[in-house]
Amino acid sequence: MNCDTTTQQITLNYQELKDMALQIRRDTIRMISFRGSGHPGGALGIADILAALYGYSMDHAPDRLNDPHRDRLVLSNGHICAAWYSVLSLQGYIPREELSTHRAINSRLQGHPARDKLPLLVETSSGPLGQGLSVANGLALAKRLDGHSGRVYCIVGDGEMQEGIIWEALLTSSHFKLANLTLIVAFNNLQIDGEVAKIKNLEPLAEKLSRFGWKVIDINGHDFDQIVQAFEAAKGEKNQPAVIIARTIMGKGIPFMENDPKWHGACPSPEEAKKALEYLGYASNYSDFPVPEEAE
Amino acid sequence: MNFRSHTPVRDAFGKALLELGNSNPDVVVLTADLTEAIRVHWFAKAFPHRFFQMGISENDMIGTAAGLALAGKIPFVTTFAVFATSLANLPVRLSVGYNQANVKIAASHGGITVGGDGASHQSFDDLALMRMIPGMTVVAPSDATEAYKATLAIAEHKGPVYMRLGRIPTPLITTPESPFNLGKAQVLRAGSDVAIFSIGTMLSITIEAAQTLETKGVSARVINIHTLKPLDSDVILEAARECGCLVTVEEHTILGGLGGAVSEVISCNYPVPIEMVGIKDTFGESGGPEEILKKYGLTARNVVKACYKVIERKRNRA
Ligand SMILES: Cc1ncc(C[n+]2csc(CCOP(=O)(O)OP(=O)(O)O)c2C)c(N)n1
Numbered sequence: 001m002n003c004d005t006t007t008q009q010i011t012l013n014y015q016e017l018k019d020m021a022l023q024i025r026r027d028t029i030r031m032i033s034f035r036g037s038g039h040p041g042g043a044l045g046i047a048d049i050l051a052a053l054y055g056y057s058m059d060h061a062p063d064r065l066n067d068p069h070r071d072r073l074v075l076s077n078g079h080i081c082a083a084w085y086s087v088l089s090l091q092g093y094i095p096r097e098e099l100s101t102h103r104a105i106n107s108r109l110q111g112h113p114a115r116d117k118l119p120l121l122v123e124t125s126s127g128p129l130g131q132g133l134s135v136a137n138g139l140a141l142a143k144r145l146d147g148h149s150g151r152v153y154c155i156v157g158d159g160e161m162q163e164g165i166i167w168e169a170l171l172t173s174s175h176f177k178l179a180n181l182t183l184i185v186a187f188n189n190l191q192i193d194g195e196v197a198k199i200k201n202l203e204p205l206a207e208k209l210s211r212f213g214w215k216v217i218d219i220n221g222h223d224f225d226q227i228v229q230a231f232e233a234a235k236g237e238k239n240q241p242a243v244i245i246a247r248t249i250m251g252k253g254i255p256f257m258e259n260d261p262k263w264h265g266a267c268p269s270p271e272e273a274k275k276a277l278e279y280l281g282y283a284s285n286y287s288d289f290p291v292p293e294e295a296e
Numbered sequence: 297m298n299f300r301s302h303t304p305v306r307d308a309f310g311k312a313l314l315e316l317g318n319s320n321p322d323v324v325v326l327t328a329d330l331t332e333a334i335r336v337h338w339f340a341k342a343f344p345h346r347f348f349q350m351g352i353s354e355n356d357m358i359g360t361a362a363g364l365a366l367a368g369k370i371p372f373v374t375t376f377a378v379f380a381t382s383l384a385n386l387p388v389r390l391s392v393g394y395n396q397a398n399v400k401i402a403a404s405h406g407g408i409t410v411g412g413d414g415a416s417h418q419s420f421d422d423l424a425l426m427r428m429i430p431g432m433t434v435v436a437p438s439d440a441t442e443a444y445k446a447t448l449a450i451a452e453h454k455g456p457v458y459m460r461l462g463r464i465p466t467p468l469i470t471t472p473e474s475p476f477n478l479g480k481a482q483v484l485r486a487g488s489d490v491a492i493f494s495i496g497t498m499l500s501i502t503i504e505a506a507q508t509l510e511t512k513g514v515s516a517r518v519i520n521i522h523t524l525k526p527l528d529s530d531v532i533l534e535a536a537r538e539c540g541c542l543v544t545v546e547e548h549t550i551l552g553g554l555g556g557a558v559s560e561v562i563s564c565n566y567p568v569p570i571e572m573v574g575i576k577d578t579f580g581e582s583g584g585p586e587e588i589l590k591k592y593g594l595t596a597r598n599v600v601k602a603c604y605k606v607i608e609r610k611r612n613r614a
Contacts, residue, residue: 128383200353
């Protein structure tokens with residue numbers, strides 16, 4: 001779904017991306033509220049990035065799952081998967097009505113992405129933080145070995161970067177000059193117990209990553225202009241992996257959830273969910289996924 | 297300390313830590329971005345200088361705890377069971393186990409009942425993993441009262457300990473008065489047709505099963521194994537001799553946990569038929585605790601069925 005990068009084309013698509021991100025946020029709130037558990041904060045924060053990945057940057061299509069040249073996405077911070085399941089349904093990979101099964105017994109949409117349940121869609125099972133970037137490196141190395149085009153994208157949380165294996169993997173990516181890899185850090189400066197900077201500081205992150213041999217792009221992760229340009233810049237890199245530090249807001253789009261670590265993993269009450277959906281408003285091109293009647 | 301029924305065991309753990317903070321200045325607590333989830337926020341608030349927030353760095357946390365212990369502290373490290381035992385297995389094995397460092401690993405979310413989080417967060421191989429480490433004491437309290445006593449007891453004990461705290465709130469079965477000694481099993485119900493061994497959160501369904509069996513004229517002995525290692529082989533062999541068949545019940549894989557440990561004891565000393573109620577060789581999934589327990593065969597009915605089966609096997613041998 002690469003689009004033309006003439007100014008006009010991009011302007012046109014922005015409204016589409018915004019609309020998709022809005023629907024991702026609506027779906028996230030409704031999935032979590034329907035099931036009574038989940039992780040809304042990070043999911044709301046990553047919605048714009050996911051919309052831009054699937055709606056603009058990634059080379060992918062539902063009928064190309066067996067195509068080795070397609071782009072791949074590794075969701076290392078698996079807890080934000082509500083937003084990802086939503087974008088998969090909006091892109092035609094899974095039925096919309098399946099979203100209501102999220103986190104239920106016998107569902108394919110597990111509380112953390114599970115490859116045994118969704119073999120072609122989940123590149124690697126995640127949940128325990130820190131594991132995804134190493135697997136993404138492996139996928140990127142294999143692409144290079146096999147002469148396959150396409151990129152590997154990987155998303156990690158900022159708190160997640162406190163895991164040691166992340167730093168081992170960062171060395172691997174740059175050591176092997178994995179220019180076909182783009183890492184996205186969902187940097188909202190929050191984790192479960194509070195502020196990342198207070199719990200175990202990562203800053204100055206851009207400087208550290210640059211010293212680790214990465215091309216670093218530091219952006220506002222809610223500004224589609226910056227997001228799209230960052231993806232393009234990453235694609236332009238031929239000798240080293242690129243990392244996009246996406247400064248985002250936990251709970252983005254819902255004022256009473258924004259920047260409050262409580263919403264990392266709390267489920268909104270029915271009233272809060274209703275209020276949240278009111279704040280979000282409706283997306284023009286999409287409608288909400290249906291939920292089973294007896295449960296409503 | 298008195299708890300209300302269905303108090304989560306991690307609440308009791310948190311309260312006991314607070315008491316330890318007051319009574320023992322060497323006790324320190326470490327956590328990895330799960331302060332409230334594992335109820336160490338009471339300790340953190342009362343003793344901020346003895347509380348270390350390590351961030352999401354479990355390997356580092358276990359190693360740091362080992363260093364603190366080697367320098368004379370009594371560190372309690374806290375996280376979810378899967379991260380303590382699988383993710384950080386090497387530092388647990390080397391820096392804690394091989395060094396025989398006086399570290400207390402207290403892990404919540406041990407078992408299959410973790411709710412929506414699913415397979416990646418379920419930990420039902422933790423007891424087996426920890427049991428394989430030489431010198432590691434392995435404890436799994438069954439209710440809040442027992443968790444409280446166990447926390448105080450492991451602080452007293454010299455040497456590495458793994459304590460599993462399940463997630464489901466359990467009814468109170470043990471009492472504040474009943475003795476708690478590490479390594480000593482507790483016979484909670486007399487019986488002679490079959491002996492049922494339970495560990496941790498499975499105690500209440502085990503007792504329920506024994507009650508059902510009683511109404512059918514089957515006399516079941518119930519034994520609470522709160523310490524998987526060192527295992528109370530005397531109580532196990534006595535039960536094997538007197539009942540002639542055994543059933544084990546655990547929120548854990550039947551490979552290498554309670555079923556495995558009891559089998560090792562009887563097969564080398566006094567072989568009798570045994571049936572194991574536990575999770576088969578599989579990964580888990582998301583789901584509510586009750587529906588998960590049912591799907592994975594961990595209900596009182598499963599225990600009753602296992603008892604009938606093992607009694608039948610005993611009869612066929614006679
Ligand atoms: C190895 C590991 N340790 C702990 C956890 C529990 N946990 C889940 S999410 C989370 C916080 C993650 O913070 P961050 O990466 O910043 O994500 P955000 O809260 O911004 O969504 C923690 C500690 C985990 N899933 N994996």
